Amino acid sequence: MALSGCATDGSSTGSGEDKPLSIFATTGYLGDAATHIAPNAEVEVLVKAGGDPHTYQPSTQDLEKMKQADVVLWNGLHLEAHMIDQLSGLGEKQISVGDAVSRDKLLPWPEKDEDGNDLHDPHIWNDPQIWGEAVTAAAEKIGEIDTENADDYRANAEDYAKAIEDATAEGKEKLGAIPEDKRILVTGHDAFNYFGRTFDLEVHATDFVSSEAEKSAAEINELANLISEKKVPTIFVDNLQNPQAITALQEAVDSKGWKTAISDDELFADTLGDSAPTDTYLGAFEHNISAISAGLGQ
Numbered sequence: 001m002a003l004s005g006c007a008t009d010g011s012s013t014g015s016g017e018d019k020p021l022s023i024f025a026t027t028g029y030l031g032d033a034a035t036h037i038a039p040n041a042e043v044e045v046l047v048k049a050g051g052d053p054h055t056y057q058p059s060t061q062d063l064e065k066m067k068q069a070d071v072v073l074w075n076g077l078h079l080e081a082h083m084i085d086q087l088s089g090l091g092e093k094q095i096s097v098g099d100a101v102s103r104d105k106l107l108p109w110p111e112k113d114e115d116g117n118d119l120h121d122p123h124i125w126n127d128p129q130i131w132g133e134a135v136t137a138a139a140e141k142i143g144e145i146d147t148e149n150a151d152d153y154r155a156n157a158e159d160y161a162k163a164i165e166d167a168t169a170e171g172k173e174k175l176g177a178i179p180e181d182k183r184i185l186v187t188g189h190d191a192f193n194y195f196g197r198t199f200d201l202e203v204h205a206t207d208f209v210s211s212e213a214e215k216s217a218a219e220i221n222e223l224a225n226l227i228s229e230k231k232v233p234t235i236f237v238d239n240l241q242n243p244q245a246i247t248a249l250q251e252a253v254d255s256k257g258w259k260t261a262i263s264d265d266e267l268f269a270d271t272l273g274d275s276a277p278t279d280t281y282l283g284a285f286e287h288n289i290s291a292i293s294a295g296l297g298q
C-alpha cells in the first residue's frame, strides 16, 4: 500500500516493481471504471455505499491515501465540494473527469460556487455518453502514469464504454414502454437529470439542489399537485436522501385524493450499493432502469 519515497508526481511505480498500481477514486462509479480499465490495480473508493460526496469531509487517513496513490480519479464539477483543493493539489497524477468531458453536453445547475461562478450538474455518470468520455479520460490518465500498459487500458475502457452503451440501448427499450403521461420520475436526491434526458423522463426531486438543501413546503405542495394531477403511480426513495421527504410527499399527495406508491426498490443516486449486483456501475444502472420501469410502466 505505502509507496514511501514515491511522492514525485507521475513517477513510474507500476513498472519494474511487483506492487500493483494503486488508484484512488472518490466515487464508486469511478472506482468501478478503474477496476475495468486496470483489472490488476488496487482500487480504493472514498465515498462508499450510502455516503454523500457533496458533503464528504476527508479524514487525515483519506488524505494520506490520496497522497500515496499512484493515480487519483475524481468527478469534479463541484461534486466533491469539500475536497476540491486537496484533490486538485495532487499534481499530474490526478484527473477530474468532469473537466475532461464535452462542455456543451453538460446540464446547468442552479447553485453557484464560492466565487459566484455558474456550475454544471455534476451527476454525469447518469449520462452514458458523457460517462463514456469520462471513462476514456480516466484511462488516458492511468496510461500516462503506467505507460507500459497504456494500450490495454485504452482497449479496456472501450469495452467498458461499449457495455454501458448496450445497457443504455436496452434501457431505452424498457423505459420507452412507459406510457407518455406516466413519464415522470420523482425521487429524493436530484441526481437523475441526465438520466431523464437520456431516457426522456421528466425528473423532480425533493432535495432542492445539493444534498444540503431541501425544498420548501410550498414547492413540495406544488410537486404533490403535479403527482396527483398526472396520477403518477410510483415515487422513489434513493440511497442518498433521507426517505422522510418522500414519505411526507406521499402523504401530501394522499391528501389531494391520489394514492401514489413508494417503490420498494431504492434507486442508486451518488453511490453504488455495497453488494452484487448493484456494487458496479452496470448493476446499479440496470437496477435503476428496472425499478423505474416497474414503478411507472403500470
Ligand SMILES: [Zn+2]
Pocket (backbone or CB within 6 Å): 054, 123, 189, 190, 191, 211, 270
Ligand atoms: Zn448528488
